[in-house]
Amino acid sequence: MKVAITLAGGSQGSALARALIGRGHQVRALVRNSSSPAARDLAACRADLALAPFDDAQALRAALTNVDGLFSVQMAPAPAAPDSERSQARALAAAAREAGVSRVVHSSVSHAGSIDQMPEWETDLWDRNYWTSKRDAEDMFRVAGFEALTILRPAFMMENFIAPKSSWMFPDLPAGELRTAIDPDVRLVLVAADDIAAMAAAALENPSSFAGKAIELAGDLKTLPEVAGIIARVSGRPVRAVAVSPEQLVERGLSSGWIRTQLWMNRVNYPARPDEMALAGISPTRFADWAARHAADFMA
Numbered sequence: 001m002k003v004a005i006t007l008a009g010g011s012q013g014s015a016l017a018r019a020l021i022g023r024g025h026q027v028r029a030l031v032r033n034s035s036s037p038a039a040r041d042l043a044a045c046r047a048d049l050a051l052a053p054f055d056d057a058q059a060l061r062a063a064l065t066n067v068d069g070l071f072s073v074q075m076a077p078a079p080a081a082p083d084s085e086r087s088q089a090r091a092l093a094a095a096a097r098e099a100g101v102s103r104v105v106h107s108s109v110s111h112a113g114s115i116d117q118m119p120e121w122e123t124d125l126w127d128r129n130y131w132t133s134k135r136d137a138e139d140m141f142r143v144a145g146f147e148a149l150t151i152l153r154p155a156f157m158m159e160n161f162i163a164p165k166s167s168w169m170f171p172d173l174p175a176g177e178l179r180t181a182i183d184p185d186v187r188l189v190l191v192a193a194d195d196i197a198a199m200a201a202a203a204l205e206n207p208s209s210f211a212g213k214a215i216e217l218a219g220d221l222k223t224l225p226e227v228a229g230i231i232a233r234v235s236g237r238p239v240r241a242v243a244v245s246p247e248q249l250v251e252r253g254l255s256s257g258w259i260r261t262q263l264w265m266n267r268v269n270y271p272a273r274p275d276e277m278a279l280a281g282i283s284p285t286r287f288a289d290w291a292a293r294h295a296a297d298f299m300a
Helices: 011-022 037-044 057-064 084-099 112-117 128-142 193-205 224-235 246-252 256-267 274-279 287-293
Strands: 002-005 026-031 048-051 069-072 103-107 148-154 177-180 187-191 214-217 220-223 240-243
Touching (some): 002 011, 011 026, 011 069, 011 193, 026 057, 037 048, 069 084, 112 128, 128 148, 177 224, 177 246, 220 224, 224 240, 224 287
Parallel strands (some): 002 026, 002 069, 148 214, 177 240
Antiparallel strands (some): 187 220
């Protein structure tokens, strides 16, 4: 089987590329820069690189020609480009349909299927465009008419605690602090990129078992003090969780979107639970096991 992967240099895409190649499949990695370190790593793993920007319909169709499956993921919209995710999803779905791709796995986010049920959704307290963009992207793939479509909805990725994302999400971690506005008793709903990849690979290999499904993905639930304790244990360095005000995080330079997400976790949080992934046949990765494998990465 040959599978095209968008944003193949990211956490989800690179994990899936490694998983599929390890299972004997061919991978066509859609990248924006073929000379980037991530692209070179993919090429070293025997992935076929394809330069296919989302705004180049011809390049997208060419990259998706003669492939059996597609893994779709797009970046969340930036404030300056509120429709970027929608336009990318629309272009990718159209190109895949025109190229005759039959199996598609689209990665969204936990809770995207029930955004109007969020507490205080009607008050515009949360980032409405972020959530409607995720929902709209899902819908664009649903209406495209693929033979087999599976939607994955991962929760908060464990990879957020290591570079490159940790540098702006948890900039004080190298100094031994996880400084957030997340309440100490709130359990983060965590999922490993390798688990997303395992679920995506299963859906691509067995489309009849997963077509038409939307699967919430979580591997573990841990409070930030528990996360800090695990990181301290595996890294051998003291780490503590520190709860601060949103205003202090603004002063520290954290992005407004990430601060709002922290407040959203306090009030709403992701509905994904490990049981759903286990029922789908994937053994959930516990944060302690994931952290042990990444012990050297936490203080980078």
